[in-house]
Amino acid sequence: MYKSSILKLKIFTLLRICAVFLTLNAFSLPVFSQETLKEGVEKKFEPSEVILEHIADSHSFHILGNTSVPLPVILYTDKGFEVFSAARFEHGKADYVGKYYTYRLINDKVNIVGANNTLLASATVLKLNSSLIDFSITRNVISMWMSILFLVIIFIAVSSAYKKRQGQAPKGLQSFMEPIILFVRDDIARPNIGYKYRRFMPLLLTIFFFIWINNLIGLVPFFPGGSNLTGNIAVTFVLALITLILVNLNGNKHYWKHIFVPADVPVWIWPLWWVIELVGIISRPFALMIRLFANITAGHIIVLSLISLIFVFKSLYIAPVSVAFVVFMDVLELLVAALQAFIFTLLTALFIGSAIEEAHH
Numbered sequence: 003m004y005k006s007s008i009l010k011l012k013i014f015t016l017l018r019i020c021a022v023f024l025t026l027n028a029f030s031l032p033v034f035s036q037e038t039l040k041e042g043v044e045k046k047f048e049p050s051e052v053i054l055e056h057i058a059d060s061h062s063f064h065i066l067g068n069t070s071v072p073l074p075v076i077l078y079t080d081k082g083f084e085v086f087s088a089a090r091f092e093h094g095k096a097d098y099v100g101k102y103y104t105y106r107l108i109n110d111k112v113n114i115v116g117a118n119n120t121l122l123a124s125a126t127v128l129k130l131n132s133s134l135i136d137f138s139i140t141r142n143v144i145s146m147w148m149s150i151l152f153l154v155i156i157f158i159a160v161s162s163a164y165k166k167r168q169g170q171a172p173k174g175l176q177s178f179m180e181p182i183i184l185f186v187r188d189d190i191a192r193p194n195i196g197y198k199y200r201r202f203m204p205l206l207l208t209i210f211f212f213i214w215i216n217n218l219i220g221l222v223p224f225f226p227g228g229s230n231l232t233g234n235i236a237v238t239f240v241l242a243l244i245t246l247i248l249v250n251l252n253g254n255k256h257y258w259k260h261i262f263v264p265a266d267v268p269v270w271i272w273p274l275w276w277v278i279e280l281v282g283i284i285s286r287p288f289a290l291m292i293r294l295f296a297n298i299t300a301g302h303i304i305v306l307s308l309i310s311l312i313f314v315f316k317s318l319y320i321a322p323v324s325v326a327f328v329v330f331m332d333v334l335e336l337l338v339a340a341l342q343a344f345i346f347t348l349l350t351a352l353f354i355g356s357a358i359e360e361a362h363h
Contacts, residue, residue: 049310057230057302060110060141061088065225073144076137077112077124079103088138103134112136142237145229149216153208186210186347194351195358202354205248209241210347217298217339221332232342233299235291242291245350250283253357286353290346297342301335 062070072089081102090098091107097115098105104115114122114134124136156175163176172180191199191206216231231237259265261279264272308331311324 047310047313049307049314052310053303053306056228056306057233057299058110059230059234061091061107061112061138062093063141063144063225064228073139073141075105075112076139077105078135078137079114080133110140112138141229142231142234145216145219145226145231146237148226149212149219149231152215153211156211183207190344190348190351194348194355196355198358199351202351206347206351209350210343213241213294213346214340214343217342218336220298220302221335221339230299230302232294233302235295238291238295241294241346242287245290245353246284246287249287249350249353249357252354254360256360257357286349290349294342294346297338301331301338305331305335 061075062072064070072087075084075086075088075090077084077100079102084100084102084105086098086100088107090096091105094107094110106113106115106121108121112124112134116122122133124134156179160176160179163172163174167173167176171177186207187199187203190210191203195202213232219227220230220232221227261283262272262276264275267275305328308324308328312321
């Protein structure tokens with residue numbers, strides 16, 4: 003048993019080192035541009051540009067080395083839809099003249115090129131009256147679809163295994179998934195929600211496995227990984243918004259009475275109490291959003307920064323130290339990937355439990 007564990011650890015470490023070297027291969031992309039190669043002049047390596055490029059969303063999906071697949075750009079303008087390939091932008095070096103407008107890609111954001119070379123950005127939450135709304139299929143969208151596909155395949159396989167092996171000991175993938183599902187049920191849902199936990203188990207399992215598998219995908223430096231889905235503030239915002247809506251829709255009379263008609267608070271303080279409670283309702287899912295986004299993004303930045311040291315110092319002597327620290331950080335990130343999924347699911351269950359808790363007499 004001991005020898006088997008040691009062998010697995012050695013294989014895992016070897017795989018992580020291989021992944022690091024594949025990441026280094028990916029990092030060699032921005033060091034030289036086509037122009038500098040033609041002139042024989044080395045371009046200065048900018049770590050911040052490389053790091054921001056790897057943690058941001060993109061209109062192309064990186065496969066390995068210099069190979070990437072351009073993704074479809076889908077734009078809705080005030081004159082109609084425009085659909086074309088992101089390859090038209092030539093990695094941001096060229097504008098695309100469409101049917102209605104000329105488009106320019108700046109920092110992976112599509113802009114309309116107007117008169118006097120002015121730019122009109124796509125619509126955002128704070129600016130919905132724009133002439134351009136971007137519905138493009140980006141790298142994060144592809145990553146999300148892949149994670150959903152993985153989850154569907156895994157749970158269909160586990161479900162069919164339970165139907166075929168009723169009353170028998172779990173086997174294979176079923177034996178791996180069952181302890182995790184029981185952990186979510188017995189250590190997250192039941193203690194924090196109470197006897198009504200079964201109603202919320204599908205949601206909690208979906209949140210836990212969705213976050214966990216996307217965290218793991220983000221650690222893989224080559225296809226099908228390489229994305230930073232859970233390090234995208236828009237994704238964590240939607241997950242937090244789901245928690246906010248679900249908690250307040252399921253709040254019982256005691257929950258809302260505590261907010262609007264607090265029993266032990268003087269009436270003249272009620273308006274201030276309402277403001278405090280409203281801030282609390284919003285701040286709890288907001289904390290979920292920021293915690294997941296910040297922890298995952300910070301992990302990616304640390305790993306990319308350590309790898310960048312090799313190119314900054316331009317020395318082979320720094321490579322063993324950098325690779326060793328990256329392997330250590332990757333192993334730590336495996337723990338963080340599961341821990342962040344656990345914390346998000348745990349706090350969601352805790353918020354639900356506080357909203358449906360019966361009054362104590």
